[in-house]
Amino acid sequence: MAIEKQQLEHLARLANLEFGGEELEKFKEGFEEMVAFCDGINHAVAGDTSSIRGVDSRTIDFEDLREDTAQPSLAAEKVLSNGQSSNGYFTVRRVVK
Amino acid sequence: MSGKIARFSAMLARGEVTSRQLTERYIARIQKLNPVLNAYVCTTFEEALIQADYADGLIKSGMAMPLTGIPMALKDNICTEGLPTTCCSKMLQGYRPCYSATVWERLKAQGAVLLGKTNMDEFAMGSASETSFFGAPKNPADISRVTGGSSGGSAAAVAADLAVYALGSDTGGSVRQPASFCGVVGFKPTYGAVSRYGLIAYASSLDQIGPLASSAEDAAIVYDAIRGSDVRDQTSLPSAGGPTPLECDISSLTVGVPQEFLGEGVAEEVKQAIGAAVCAFERAGAKVKKVTLPAFEVALPVYYIISCAEASSNLGRYDGIRYGFRAEQFGDIRDMVIKTRSAGFGNEVKRRIMLGTYVLSSGYFDAYYKKACLLRGRIRQEFARVFGECDILLTPTSPTTAFRLGQKPASSTAAYLADICTVPASIAGLPAVSVPCGIGEGGLPIGLQMIADRSRDDLVLACAHFFEGVAEVKTPLCREVQL
Numbered sequence: 001m002a003i004e005k006q007q008l009e010h011l012a013r014l015a016n017l018e019f020g021g022e023e024l025e026k027f028k029e030g031f032e033e034m035v036a037f038c039d040g041i042n043h044a045v046a047g048d049t050s051s052i053r054g055v056d057s058r059t060i061d062f063e064d065l066r067e068d069t070a071q072p073s074l075a076a077e078k079v080l081s082n083g084q085s086s087n088g089y090f091t092v093r094r095v096v097k
Numbered sequence: 098m099s100g101k102i103a104r105f106s107a108m109l110a111r112g113e114v115t116s117r118q119l120t121e122r123y124i125a126r127i128q129k130l131n132p133v134l135n136a137y138v139c140t141t142f143e144e145a146l147i148q149a150d151y152a153d154g155l156i157k158s159g160m161a162m163p164l165t166g167i168p169m170a171l172k173d174n175i176c177t178e179g180l181p182t183t184c185c186s187k188m189l190q191g192y193r194p195c196y197s198a199t200v201w202e203r204l205k206a207q208g209a210v211l212l213g214k215t216n217m218d219e220f221a222m223g224s225a226s227e228t229s230f231f232g233a234p235k236n237p238a239d240i241s242r243v244t245g246g247s248s249g250g251s252a253a254a255v256a257a258d259l260a261v262y263a264l265g266s267d268t269g270g271s272v273r274q275p276a277s278f279c280g281v282v283g284f285k286p287t288y289g290a291v292s293r294y295g296l297i298a299y300a301s302s303l304d305q306i307g308p309l310a311s312s313a314e315d316a317a318i319v320y321d322a323i324r325g326s327d328v329r330d331q332t333s334l335p336s337a338g339g340p341t342p343l344e345c346d347i348s349s350l351t352v353g354v355p356q357e358f359l360g361e362g363v364a365e366e367v368k369q370a371i372g373a374a375v376c377a378f379e380r381a382g383a384k385v386k387k388v389t390l391p392a393f394e395v396a397l398p399v400y401y402i403i404s405c406a407e408a409s410s411n412l413g414r415y416d417g418i419r420y421g422f423r424a425e426q427f428g429d430i431r432d433m434v435i436k437t438r439s440a441g442f443g444n445e446v447k448r449r450i451m452l453g454t455y456v457l458s459s460g461y462f463d464a465y466y467k468k469a470c471l472l473r474g475r476i477r478q479e480f481a482r483v484f485g486e487c488d489i490l491l492t493p494t495s496p497t498t499a500f501r502l503g504q505k506p507a508s509s510t511a512a513y514l515a516d517i518c519t520v521p522a523s524i525a526g527l528p529a530v531s532v533p534c535g536i537g538e539g540g541l542p543i544g545l546q547m548i549a550d551r552s553r554d555d556l557v558l559a560c561a562h563f564f565e566g567v568a569e570v571k572t573p574l575c576r577e578v579q580l
Contacts, residue, residue: 011454014454014458015450015454016416016431019439027447031448034448035452038401041399041402045391046395049468052472075195081195093429
């Protein structure tokens with residue numbers, strides 16, 4: 001399946017990634033192979049979902065979830081220690097000028 | 098036949114050796130052999146010796162548990178408070194988590210000794226550990242071969258005796274396939290049997306932590322130490338108390354052999370080794386039955402659609418703000434996130450994020466993600482039908498033995514075929530183990546996979562234990578790693 005360059009650029013924006021011109025061309029070929037590989041779910045027999053009834057594809061039994069009550073949390077200074085921080089906040093370059 | 102952990106524990110209890118001496122022996126082996134194998138990406142020798150002294154204190158005061166004082170390793174995607182945890186990615190270079198994974202807390206509570214963190218595919222995405230930012234680990238049976246992946250460093254460390262046991266994580270076969278390639282035991286428990294808290298997420302509905310060890314008995318001891326419910330992981334399951342029993346009456350079992358797992362692409366030497374393993378069960382009185390799992394045909398694409406979809410969401414958290422790598426040159430804050438992610442992730446990770454974004458995007462969601470979820474349900478139903486007829490399934494772990502390092506696959510998706518035998522159990526959340534069952538051409542190990550019904554982890558381990566006793570496969574180490 002051919003994937004348009006514009007479509008890849010759109011996906012990259014959604015994924016917060018960017019590819020240079022040449023890089024995108026190279027990436028496109030491999031990506032098309034991956035999509036073709038995934039099209040394997042359309043296998044004539046095994047991929048026919050018309051007869052699937054009553055299938056529960058959930059992984060979690062929602063009735064088993066605990067009550068949404070506050071639990072002890074991690075110490076703020078420890079959490080901040082892996083990023084650039086100041087005065088108890090993570091810092092990034094000024095957004096509002 | 099006693100496993101390595103029980104033997105060392107007995108020696109520690111009798112005072113024939115101390116945990117410090119045992120740890121020093123392992124440190125010396127790592128210092129000598131890790132430059133060859135690249136199994137560890139970070140060593141924690143100073144902390145290990147402190148933990149060993151603490152363990153010796155526990156032993157002296159009569160408070161030893163099964164894993165007290167035993168030197169071990171963790172895959173580099175399992176969080177260890179204050180120690181580097183990088184997922185072998187540039188994105189997490191320098192990251193030191195401020196909390197520990199539940200599995201490591203449980204092992205520490207037993208007095209375990211951590212030697213270091215092991216090599217893996219970047220963010221566990223791969224089947225050869227070659228996508229690691231730190232370079233690929235090498236197979237101790239032949240250092241020109243891959244270890245398998247993604248828990249390749251853990252498998253190599255156990256195979257070369259650079260750790261008594263190690264933990265890995267298995268999303269589509271990442272514990273079992275490297276165990277098969279390196280000639281050790283690799284066990285993926287039932288989904289939820291072991292808490293995933295502190296395991297850096299790849300695909301949350303598939304990820305499961307499991308042990309790599311030199312015997313099924315050792316794998317069971319480690320499993321017993323790490324399993325059980327955890328309030329911090331809502332998918333974790335409660336478990337029965339007491340050790341997993343390893344004895345079972347093989348003659349009362351019906352062994353299923355799924356025909357689809359022995360089709361095209363499976364090497365002749367692998368088919369022969371699996372055939373011999375099936376005969377071993379038959380000789381012990383088990384009834385053998387050929388079974389079919391037609392949905393096997395779609396298992397690989399279903400796996401890649403679901404795992405990449407979940408990965409694209411899970412890896413959205415890497416923005417260069419809270420931890421890890423941050424790009425140096427950028428414009429505004431959005432540009433910082435994009436530049437950070439584009440430079441921090443390797444090619445395979447970017448490919449999977451993009452594929453996951455594609456199958457979840459408007460216009461493609463129903464055709465790919467929704468359909469894959471439906472087919473996941475069918476795969477579960479087929480396993481349920483098969484486990485109505487038999488107790489355990491025997492299959493190859495991998496269609497081939499370990500391939501050459503740097504071998505270029507025929508296409509960008511050809512490498513995914515290495516997972517073809519392991520993904521079905523992952524999709525269905527079933528317990529499965531890989532045990533060495535033969536030695537192929539070039540002295541390369543062959544693995545036998547055993548799959549049981551949900552929560553029958555005990556049966557999987559008991560069958561593995563039985564098979565080890567009758568097969569007695571010894572994986573040779575290559576010349577370069579013999580001391």
